[in-house]
Amino acid sequence: MDSITFRSDTVLSDVHMYTPNIRHLMVRLNAVGQPVFVSKFRILRNINVCSKDDIGDLGNEENRELVGVNNASTSRVDCSNTMANEKKDEEKKETAATEILLDDDGDLDVPRRPSDFVNSCEKDLWREKVYPTIISKGEEVPFEEYDEDWSICNDIRIEHTMDTTLEDVGKQIWRGAFLLADYILNNTYLFRGSTVLELGAGTGLTSIVMATVAKTIFCTDVGEDLMNMCERNIIVNKHIYGAAGGEIKVRELDWLRDDLCTDTKNPYCWSEEEIAHLYDYTNVLLAADVFYDDDLTDAFFQTMYRILSNLKNRSITYLSVEKRLNFTLRKMDVTCDAYDHFRLCLADLESINDGKTKFIVEAIKLTFPQFLFYERVEQLELWKIIAEPLISNTQQ
Ligand SMILES: C[S@@+](CC[C@H](N)C(=O)[O-])C[C@H]1O[C@@H](n2cnc3c(N)ncnc32)[C@H](O)[C@@H]1O
Structure with a gap:
């Protein structure tokens, strides 16, 4: 499969449409031959107790990571250098997004949408191709094969499909x-x-x-x-x-x-x-x-x-x-x-x-x-x- 085709008789959730493509990596085909993707969504757990003192200086890389947003990546796919660089760019964008988490008084201020969100979405509308490692049709990947140590953090990892017919909309988020x-x-x-x-x-x-x-x-x-x-x-x-x-x-x-x-x-x-x-x-x-x-x-x-x-x-x-x-x-x-x-x-x-x-x-x-x-x-x-x-x- 060279590219993913988005047909007109299918629907695509805005959740998947507006999230930069690099974060959506296909991991396998499901039992009915649909490409399955994995996305990670981070829970900003301490949001209601956070003050500037709680989360420290957001200029500090480590602290920014603590309140990172939707920092999704998956290492099942064999990333080329280009993809790795693109990922770094994405991470920089995400870091920039977290910098507006504090208002003038230093209180936590969660953005509804980062300032460059729309622009980045527009750029992504043409959807880059994702070159996945296809396991084999219908074969379920054992959970242990996910090689990232994601399970210790606040990331929810969701398998989903991308565009679907109306009957299958539940497979998207x-x-x-x-x-x-x-x-x-x-x-x-x-x-x-x-x-x-x-x-x-x-x-x-x-x-x-x-x-x-x-x-x-x-x-x-x-x-x-x-x-x-x-x-x-x-x-x-x-x-x-x-x-x-x-x-x-x-x-x-x-x-x-x-x-x-x-x-x-x-x-x-x-x-x-x-x-x-x-x-x-x-x-x-x-x-x-x-x-x-x-x-x-x-x-x-x-x-x-x-x-x-x-x-x-x-x-x-x-x-x-x-x-x-x-x-x-x-x-x-x-x-x-x-x-x-x-x-x-x-x-x-x-x-x-x-x-x-x-x-x-x-x-x-x-x-x-x-x-x-x-x-x-x-x-x-x-x-x-x-x-x-x-x-x-x-x-x-
Ligand atoms: C738009 S999706 C929403 C899925 C999920 N709640 C979400 O927001 O990501 C609509 C959901 O309704 C479910 N649904 C449609 N018809 C149904 C039925 N007859 N009985 C039970 N669930 C149904 C679909 O399978 C799908 O999961």
Whole structure:
């Protein structure tokens, strides 16, 4: 394979589009022959406790490394000298980006976007070719073969594909996943010891971050191939959440089905104990960027309603959404139909008066700082749904 082709019937997440190409290195083909890439995302862990004194002088190379951002590289690929030089240039750019972390008073000031970000993105739009080491089609690389000592740091390492058809969008990382992860990292006290259900988890990034504070996370999606990728990401990032003791279980949860899969032939099926645990203990639900198709949005809300109204306890659901504006000939205007439909579904949910559960919907202000490096565009939104059981679900 000489070059990667980006076809017009596929979509590419902004997360991958705007990150300089050098950081995205293909490591293998997955079981269905799609190129798999690895990206690393650094958690700026001490952000809410950091002052200039905490992190020292950012002019000092070592200290800058401590607060480095998205410093992604992978050594599986045989880098030529040119690539090594390009990497150094990239690292210089990243260093420059961290220099604006302090404001005039010396307080930490996390940038939404480095000053040269747009320019560098424009330069990257033509996408350099990446010359990967292809293992062999369908062959999974053992985790030990990753030869960098990345596991001791705050980097989340995510395997993903680049451009995909709509059916496979879960194999990419979307900005909504970062936004939710950011909210979790900013509000850890809300989630400590929780049992969490993530719907449409994709690559698993948000569940991985959630596991740094919560106790049990059911990380769910559909499609064996996607879930294999998700499971790999969860195993390979144990260093991020292992010490906290959070447990992530990858399970199938298809919004187009009324029940949870218990067929033991499916590697991601639920056991009876897990189903009981889900309904007895879940107090947090998450979904990042799952509202892009009206039929799926309807199916999602039906699934969520069914689950929420059967939980024993009060729960809070956090939903991230990105308004994607399109010009349509039908309306001769810029519209955002998928988002409008999502808002209708939220309003419908809030108006439900079934005598079993009361739903309260609130928008969350995005004023919290960024622990992760991504573009927090104004089209990103975060919503919360409080579900209050009116009668004990054990009596139903
Ligand atoms: C745009 S991706 C978001 C993935 C991830 N949450 C993120 O933000 O990176 C939408 C996700 O919804 C999932 N999805 C689509 N249809 C689904 C269904 N019927 N049941 C469960 N998940 C579904 C996809 O597999 C995909 O992972």
